[in-house]
Amino acid sequence: MNPRNALPETAAVPAPPPAQVAPLRRPLFRKYFLALFVAVVIPLLISGASEAWFGYRDYRTMLDERLRVEANAAAARIREFLGSIKEQMDWTVQLPWTEANTERRRLDALRLLRQVPAIVDITLVDGAGVERLKISRLGRDVIGSGIDRSADPAVAGAKARKVWYGPVTLNRGSEPYMTMGVAGNRAAVGISVAQINLKLIWDVISAIKVGESGGAFVVDRDGKLVAHPNISLVLQGADAKMAARLKELQAAAVAARGAAVTTEDFEKRTILVAMAPVPGVDWAVFASQPLSEAFAPLWAALWRTGYLLLGGAVFAVLLALVLARRMTGPIRVLEQGVARIGAGQFGHTIEISTGDELERLAGGVNRMAGELALSQERSERIARLKRFLSPQVAEIVEKAGQSDLLSAQRVEVVVVFCDLRGFTAFSAKAEPEEVMRVLGEYYEALGAIIIRYEATLTHFSGDGMMVLLNAPVPCPDNPAVRGVRMAADMQAAVQALIGAWRGRGHTLGFGVGLAKGAATVGRIGYEGRQDYTAIGRVANLASRLCSSADDGQVLIDADAASEASREIALAPAGSRALKGFADSLAVYEVARNAGAAPANAMAATATKA
Amino acid sequence: MIAQDRGVTCGRPRRRDVLAYCLGAAAWPFAARAASPPTPIIGYLRRTEPIPGQFAGFREGLKSLGLEDGRTIRIEQRHAGGNMERLNAFAAELAALDVGVITVDGLVTVQAAMAATKTIPIVFALASSPAPLGIAHLNRPGGNVTGILNIISELQGKRLELLKELVPRLRRVALLLNPEGVENAGMDLVAETAKQLRLEIEIFEARDFASWPGVFAKMAEAGIEGVLMAGDATFGSRPAEFAALAAARRLPVIYPERQFVSAGGLISYGPDLVESWRQAAGYVAKILNGARPADLPIERPTKFVLAINLKASKALGLAVPEATLLRADEVIE
Numbered sequence: 001m002n003p004r005n006a007l008p009e010t011a012a013v014p015a016p017p018p019a020q021v022a023p024l025r026r027p028l029f030r031k032y033f034l035a036l037f038v039a040v041v042i043p044l045l046i047s048g049a050s051e052a053w054f055g056y057r058d059y060r061t062m063l064d065e066r067l068r069v070e071a072n073a074a075a076a077r078i079r080e081f082l083g084s085i086k087e088q089m090d091w092t093v094q095l096p097w098t099e100a101n102t103e104r105r106r107l108d109a110l111r112l113l114r115q116v117p118a119i120v121d122i123t124l125v126d127g128a129g130v131e132r133l134k135i136s137r138l139g140r141d142v143i144g145s146g147i148d149r150s151a152d153p154a155v156a157g158a159k160a161r162k163v164w165y166g167p168v169t170l171n172r173g174s175e176p177y178m179t180m181g182v183a184g185n186r187a188a189v190g191i192s193v194a195q196i197n198l199k200l201i202w203d204v205i206s207a208i209k210v211g212e213s214g215g216a217f218v219v220d221r222d223g224k225l226v227a228h229p230n231i232s233l234v235l236q237g238a239d240a241k242m243a244a245r246l247k248e249l250q251a252a253a254v255a256a257r258g259a260a261v262t263t264e265d266f267e268k269r270t271i272l273v274a275m276a277p278v279p280g281v282d283w284a285v286f287a288s289q290p291l292s293e294a295f296a297p298l299w300a301a302l303w304r305t306g307y308l309l310l311g312g313a314v315f316a317v318l319l320a321l322v323l324a325r326r327m328t329g330p331i332r333v334l335e336q337g338v339a340r341i342g343a344g345q346f347g348h349t350i351e352i353s354t355g356d357e358l359e360r361l362a363g364g365v366n367r368m369a370g371e372l373a374l375s376q377e378r379s380e381r382i383a384r385l386k387r388f389l390s391p392q393v394a395e396i397v398e399k400a401g402q403s404d405l406l407s408a409q410r411v412e413v414v415v416v417f418c419d420l421r422g423f424t425a426f427s428a429k430a431e432p433e434e435v436m437r438v439l440g441e442y443y444e445a446l447g448a449i450i451i452r453y454e455a456t457l458t459h460f461s462g463d464g465m466m467v468l469l470n471a472p473v474p475c476p477d478n479p480a481v482r483g484v485r486m487a488a489d490m491q492a493a494v495q496a497l498i499g500a501w502r503g504r505g506h507t508l509g510f511g512v513g514l515a516k517g518a519a520t521v522g523r524i525g526y527e528g529r530q531d532y533t534a535i536g537r538v539a540n541l542a543s544r545l546c547s548s549a550d551d552g553q554v555l556i557d558a559d560a561a562s563e564a565s566r567e568i569a570l571a572p573a574g575s576r577a578l579k580g581f582a583d584s585l586a587v588y589e590v591a592r593n594a595g596a597a598p599a600n601a602m603a604a605t606a607t608k609a
Numbered sequence: 610m611i612a613q614d615r616g617v618t619c620g621r622p623r624r625r626d627v628l629a630y631c632l633g634a635a636a637w638p639f640a641a642r643a644a645s646p647p648t649p650i651i652g653y654l655r656r657t658e659p660i661p662g663q664f665a666g667f668r669e670g671l672k673s674l675g676l677e678d679g680r681t682i683r684i685e686q687r688h689a690g691g692n693m694e695r696l697n698a699f700a701a702e703l704a705a706l707d708v709g710v711i712t713v714d715g716l717v718t719v720q721a722a723m724a725a726t727k728t729i730p731i732v733f734a735l736a737s738s739p740a741p742l743g744i745a746h747l748n749r750p751g752g753n754v755t756g757i758l759n760i761i762s763e764l765q766g767k768r769l770e771l772l773k774e775l776v777p778r779l780r781r782v783a784l785l786l787n788p789e790g791v792e793n794a795g796m797d798l799v800a801e802t803a804k805q806l807r808l809e810i811e812i813f814e815a816r817d818f819a820s821w822p823g824v825f826a827k828m829a830e831a832g833i834e835g836v837l838m839a840g841d842a843t844f845g846s847r848p849a850e851f852a853a854l855a856a857a858r859r860l861p862v863i864y865p866e867r868q869f870v871s872a873g874g875l876i877s878y879g880p881d882l883v884e885s886w887r888q889a890a891g892y893v894a895k896i897l898n899g900a901r902p903a904d905l906p907i908e909r910p911t912k913f914v915l916a917i918n919l920k921a922s923k924a925l926g927l928a929v930p931e932a933t934l935l936r937a938d939e940v941i942e
Contacts, residue, residue, distance in 0.1 A: 106932065107932060110932055110936055111935055113936075114935060114936065117912055137913055138760070138767060139767065140770050140805070141770065170748075172747050172909070174747040174748040174909075232904070232905050235748055235906030235908060236748045
C-alpha cells in the first residue's frame with residue numbers, strides 16, 4: 001500500500017513546531033562546514049606561506065647576487081678609470097733623460113694633460129730622483145727646478161712598486177685628490193707623479209645605475225667618501241662621524257662575505273648594499289639600492305599571493321557552505337519527516353531527491369511509515385475485535401482479514417447466561433471496595449474460562465454476563481458440547497469462589513442458563529461504541545433458564561441437551577414454565593458430580609485446536 | 610625655509626601626473642589639484658646685458674633635470690646692463706617676488722642679491738673666489754649662498770705664461786680691469802709670475818664699453834705688447850667689439866673665456882662658462898628639491914678650455930708654438 005496515494009490529506013497536517021527540538025550541542029552543519037573550510041584553507045595557507053617564504057629566500061639570494069655583480073662591475077669601472085690614467089702616464093716614462101730631450105718630454109706631458117682631464121698637474125722626475133719638469137693646469141709650468149724628489153713618498157713608492165697610489169686628500173677641504181706615481185721599465189726613464197682630481201670619477205660613478213634609483217659609491221681605506229652620485233656629499237669633505245659609519249659599513253660588508261647588508265643612506269632611507277674591493281688603491285665600491293625598491297617586486301608577489309589566499313578562503317567558505325548545506329539539508333528534511341511520522345503522521349512523505357544514500361534512506365523511512373500506518377490500522381482493528389472476541393479468535397479473524405464476520409447474519413448459536421444470586425442484597429450492604437473486589441475475582445475467573453473456550457463475550461452488566469458460541473467464528477467442534485462444558489467449568493470456578501466469599505461473610509450463589517438455536521448476530525450500537533450480540537428466542541431462553549437456575553445449577557434447554565448428552569452426563573431437571581414462553585419447557589441440568597473431570601480434558605483439546 | 614617649501618612642490622608634479630594617468634579618469638580631480646601648486650619661480654639676475662650662450666646653457670641644464678621653463682618652473686630674467694643701481698633694484702624686485710632661488714653671475718651680483726635677501730637661496734655661476742663673500746669653507750658655505758667658482762684670478766698667472774709662450778718677445782704687458790668689479794684679486798699672482806717671466810705689468814682700467822677705444826689708445830701710447838684681461842662681466846657683454854679693437858691696435862690679448870676667441874680674439878684659457886651655468890642648474894634643482902644652500906659645497910671648475918684663433922694669430926704675425934697647439938682644446942682656423 002502506498003501511503004502517498006492513500007492518505008494525501010495527512011500531508012497537509014502542519015509539521016511539529018521546530019521550537020520543541022532541543023538545540024544541538026554540535027550541529028552537523030557546523031561540523032561539515034568547518035571540516036570542508038579547513039580542508040580547503042589549511043593546504044591553501046600552507047602552500048601560500050611556504051611559497052612566500054621560499055620566494056623571499058630566493059629573492060633575497062637573487063638580490064644579493066645582483067648587488068654583488070653590480071658592485072663588482074662598478075669596482076671594475078673604477079679600476080678601469082685608474083688603469084687608463086696609469087696607462088697614459090706610462091707614455092711619459094719611456095725614454096731615458098738627457099739634456100736634449102727635455103722639450104720633447106714637456107710636449108709628452110702636455111699631451112698627457114690633454115688626454116687625461118683628471119690630472120691636475122704632473123711632475124717628471126729623472127732616474128736620480130731629481131725633478132726635471134712640472135706641468136700644471138692651474139699654476140705655472142716649471143722646467144728644470146732641480147729639486148730632489150727622491151724622498152717623496154710617491155717617487156719612492158713608484159720606484160719600489162712601479163705604481164704607487166697615495167692616500168685620498170681633500171684639496172681646499174673639498175675636492176678629493178690623489179697622488180699617483182708611475183715608474184718606467186728602467187730606472188733611467190725616471191718617474192712620473194701626477195695629482196689626480198678624483199671628482200672626475202663622478203662621470204663614471206653617476207653612470208652606474210642599480211635598478212630605478214640605486215647606484216654606487218666609493219669609500220677609501222679611511223672611510224672617506226671618494227665618489228658618490230651626489231657630488232655634494234663628496235665635496236662636503238671629511239666628517240669623522242660619517243667616516244666611522246662608512247668604515248663600520250665596510251666591516252659589516254666584509255663580515256657578510258658577499259651577501260648584501262642593510263644600512264641607512266645619507267638621506268635616511270634604508271638601503272641594501274654589497275661591496276667589492278678595488279685592489280691597489282685599497283678602496284671599497286658599494287652598490288646600493290633602496291630596500292623599498294629592491295623588495296618592491298617581492299612585495300607585489302606577496303600581495304598577489306595574499307589576494308589569492310583571500311580569494312581561496314572566500315571560495316572555501318562558499319564551497320563549504322554549499323556542500324554542508326547539501327549534506328545537512330536532506331538530513332534536516334529527514335529529521336523533520338521522522339519527527340512527523342513519530343508524531344503519528346504516517347501519511348507524511350519525506351521528499352529527497354539527491355540521488356544518493358540519503359534519498360534511499362528517505363525512501364526507506366517513507367516505506368516504514370507506510371507499514372507503520374498499516375500496522376496501526378491493523379492493531380486498531382484487532383483492538384476493536386478483542387472487545388468481544390477472545391484474543392485467539394480476534395487474531396484469527398484479523399489474520400483471515402474477515403472483518404465481515406462481524407456483519408449481521410442468522411446462525412445457529414449457543415447462548416450462555418450466568419449471574420450471581422443474592423448479589424443485589426450483598427452490594428447494598430457491603431463496602432464498595434469489597435463489592436468491586438468480589439466482582440473482580442468473579443470476572444477474572446470467568447474471563448479466563450471464556451478465553452479458554454474461545455467464546456464470544458457479548459456483554460456484561462453488574463454480576464450478569466452473556467456469552468456466545470459458534471459466532472462470529474464457527475466452533476471447530478459441537479458448539480452445544482463446548483457450551484455445556486464451559487458452563488460447567490464456570491459453575492465449578494464460581495462455586496470455588498463462593499466458598500472463599502463465604503469465609504469472608506458473603507452469602508452469594510451462582511446460576512447458569514444455556515440454550516441453543518438460531519439467532520440473528522451482528523454489531524449493534526453507535527459510532528465509537530459497538531457491541532456484538534445475538535438476538536432471538538434462543539437468547540431469551542438462555543436468559544430465562546439462567547434466572548430459573550438455582551445456585552450451583554446449570555440449566556440447559558432441550559435442543560442443546562440432546563446434542564450435549566451424547567458426551568456429557570446430563571440430568572433432566574423437569575419441565576418449567578418460563579416467562580415469555582407459552583408452554584412449559586423441558587429443562588436439563590449438568591449432573592452435579594460429572595462436571596469437573598471431563599470438562600478439563602475438553603478444555604485441553606479445545607486449546608490445542 | 611621658503612626654498613624648501615618650494616622644493617617639495619617642485620619635484621613632485623611629474624610623478625603625480627604619471628600617477629594620475631595611471632589611476633585614470635576617476636582620479637581626475639586629484640590630478641587637477643596635484644597640477645595646481647604654484648610653479649616655482651627662478652630668478653636669473655645678471656649685471657650686464659644678456660650673454661645668450663650662457664643663459665641657454667642654464668636653461669638646458671634645468672630642462673635635463675626635469676625643470677622646464679614655462680611648464681614646471683618659471684624663470685624671471687633681469688639684466689642690469691652694467692648699471693649698479695638697476696642691479697640693486699632688480700635684486701630687490703626678485704626678492705620681493707619671493708622666488709625659490711636667485712641665480713646670479715659674478716661677485717658683484719652676488720653681493721647685490723645678498724643685500725636684497727638673507728633667506729632666499731642664491732646660486733652663483735661665475736664668482737672668482739668665495740673670500741669676498743665671507744665664505745671660509747668651500748665644503749660648507751653655511752649661508753644662503755653657494756655656486757660654482759670660475760677661479761678667474763687664480764688662473765691669471767697661467768694666462769700670463771701662456772701669452773708669453775705664444776708671444777716670446779713679450780715684455781710690456783697691460784692688465785686690463787674694471788675698477789668697479791671685485792674680480793680683480795690675484796694681482797699678487799700676476800706680479801709674481803711677471804717677475805719670473807721678466808715681464809713688466811701696467812694696469813689699465815675700463816669702466817664701460819664707451820671707454821674701451823680710449824684705453825686701447827693709451828695702451829698703444831705706452832708701448833704695450835700684450836694684454837691680460839681681468840675677469841669682469843662688462844667685457845664679456847661685447848666680445849666682438851673688444852676683439853676688433855684689439856685687432857685694430859695689433860695687440861695680442863689673452864682672454865679668460867673662449868667666447869672672445871670665437872668672436873675673433875686671439876687666445877683664451879679658463880673654465881667653460883656655459884658648462885658652469887649648466888652646473889648652476891644642478892644647484893637650483895637640488896635647492897628646489899629641498900636641499901639647503903648652506904650644505905651644498907661650492908664647486909671649483911674641473912675642465913679648462915684653451916681656445917686659440919689661428920686667423921687672429923696670423924694677422925698678428927705670430928707663429929703658434931707646438932706646445933700651445935698641444936694645450937689647445939679648441940683651435941679656430
